[in-house]
Amino acid sequence: MTQMEDAKKRIITEEMKTVAKTEGVEEGFIRNSIANGTIVIPSNVNRDLTPCGIGAGLRTKVNATIGTSTDIVDFDEEEKKAQIAIDNQADSLMELSIGGDLDEIRRRILKMSDIPVGSVPIYQAAIETIRKTGSSIDMDEESMFKTIEKQAKDGIDFMAIHSSVNIETLARLKRQGREGGLVSRGGAFISAWIVENEKENPLFENFEYILEIAKEHDVVLSLANAMRAGTIADSTDRAQVQELIILGELIDKCREAGVQSMIEGPGHIPINEIPANVTIQKKMCSGAPFYMLGPIVCDIVPGYDHIVSSIGAAASAKAGADFICYVTPAEHLALPGPNDVKAGVISTRIGAYVGDMAKGVHNGEKDLAMANARKKLDWEKQYELAICPADARAIRENRPPEDPDTCTMCGNYCAVKIVNKWLDQAEPDFFDKV
DSSP: OOHHHHHHTTOOOHHHHHHHHHHTOOHHHHHHHHHHTSEEOOOOTTOOOOOOOEETTSOOEEEEEEOOOSSOOOHHHHHHHHHHHHHTTOSEEEEOOOSSOHHHHHHHHHHHOSSOEEEOHHHHHHHHHHHHHSOGGGOOHHHHHHHHHHHHHHTOOEEEEOOSOOHHHHHHHHHHOOSSOOOOHHHHHHHHHHHHHTSOOHHHHTHHHHHHHHHHHTOEEEEOOTTOOSSGGGTTOHHHHHHHHHHHHHHHHHHHHTOOEEEEEOSBOOGGGHHHHHHHHHHHTTTOOEEEEOOBOOSSOTTOHHHHHHHHHHHHHHHTOOEEEOOOTTTTTSOOOHHHHHHHHHHHHHHHHHHHHHTTSOOSHHHHHHHHHHHTTOHHHHHHHSSSHHHHHHHHHHSOOSSTTSOTTTGGGOHHHHHHHTTTTSOTTHHHHO
């Protein structure tokens, strides 16, 4: 049975127990939330991994994407990037390769990863068709579903499924128009297929078949947001909202079938529109976990999009988003390298942490501990509490101070050391005498 089916029968699985312990919440809360569909645990029955929970009442999770391109195919580097993401505490990976042997790279990542791994099956179906015929519009329906099934059998824990791109959403997009067009790669493959074949999207029309596959392997369906804006100017438009209506209906079907599911959300969106987007998604999709892609809150900083996305992640987590896909400095420019992956994971973790504090998932306990360590000039404790201890240590040690208690910012004139020596040692009645 799936985690959802177990939860509906009031069974608390080992995965639920692990998530409850990790999050510091009651096991019954996790079970009830999975039964209601407001929390998911991506954990394919064919894999042994450390489960994590995604959804309301839990810490906001961070996803890192890796994968080859048509220009750069280096499986060893993709494994290295995956390990860097894991080492820097990403909560999940998505394997999005489009170059080389797609089965081999996916299986290598699944084998080396002890955290959930996601995928986008339509990529493989489209690319393998292109290799055979020269065009993705030649995909046959069987290949789409066979790819989903193959990846589920391999152990993929969650899948981005483009079932909400249909004739209705495309017609609304076409009538409306956009400044930046349609930027979802999976959405582009499906849209081209619909238009050229003059048929409805098979992933929408035969959604029940996808549910059967997902149910057999307990794959979480991450219902893709193919109509997301690729520029601030197109945010929260009619095409996106139309797709969201369909996504809400698909969520209902998932829950009826006992299949865990979540909803993907916008990629480019101004910060002031984030709360409204989270609210409408949660309302229309009955509280399903919300997977935000970035989000990127302005368009003009290529090379620094990880910083823009960290701002968006903080605002999204505060508003109630549950899962954030990182953005790296290479966004819009190139395939991310190992250093880009590290920067993306850390910046997104920072944003998620800040948002979680704002919505009360934590109350800044680590921040208080850091404040106390700084007052005591306890550098080892400061490194321990840092979100990236190695980097914090390296910066200070690469510019060592003359006085080991201080740093080279203030040196001999360290305010904390001065206060510790004079103010804190003043007699209790000193101020009454003055």
